[in-house]
Amino acid sequence: MPISHIEMSYTFDPAQIQRIIDLKKYNSVLCLDGSLPDPNFILGLDLPIIATDGAANQLVDANVIPDVVIGDLDSIRPNLMLQLNCIQMDDQNSSDFQKALNHMQRSGLLPSIILGMNGGYADHIINNINIFSDCDGSIFLTQGMIGIRITHESTLSLPINAKLSIMGFPRALVSTSGLRWDLSRSRIEFCGHNSWFNRALTGTVDIIVHTGQALVMVYLEGIVDAGVNTESWG
Secondary structure, eight states, rough: OOOGOOOOOOOHHHHHHHHHHHHGGGEEEEOSSSSSOHHHHHHOOOOOOOEEEHHHHHHTTTTTSSSEEOOOOOOSSSHHHHSSEEEEEOTTOOHHHHHHHHHHTTTTOOOOEEEEESOHHHHHHHHHHHTTTTTTOEEEETEEEEEESSSSSEEEEEEEEOEEEEEEEEEEEEEEBBBOOSSSSSEESSSOOEEEEBBBBSEEEEEEEEEEEEEEEEEEEOOTTTTTTSOOOO
């Protein structure tokens, strides 16, 4: 089944995300051609909506009209090219994601909330994460998870027992406070040793990146596994 036919069904609780990170500091929403959330969530952000050409099909089918569509336009339905504000970029040395980011940088639309990172084949997802490593200040939201790039120090307000992973992006020297398995000037890197499936012990988690950069991925729902023996999450 083509990626553009994925049903937009999952949603987020904006108040829950707002507890972790301030959604008001972002200048746009970028929709990639992956699994997208419920259209009411996208519209509720009240931000300019940028779409890569494949994502435009999903959005229009869900009655969401993007402000601009960017890419080589090989995936968008021909009739939509006549109806939407489209910017065609034929450079085959960059992906539609990169093309969109370059336009958004020039247009003052960054930092952005990026949706649709996790759709498609595994190599597409890995490439999206690789591109995200250069997205200074932006975040990504996928089903049940938020991704945050950290280069210095950050304090996150998390529910008790919230599950999260910290990955070198591609490498970092990291210390933390407030986790079940805290790091102390630990070297993490992709691919290599990282802090996978950790847990928040307190409502405030401090993450210090001494050198390099880290990708922090926080689960937005309660996960019960070997890391927590109760269903408490809050």
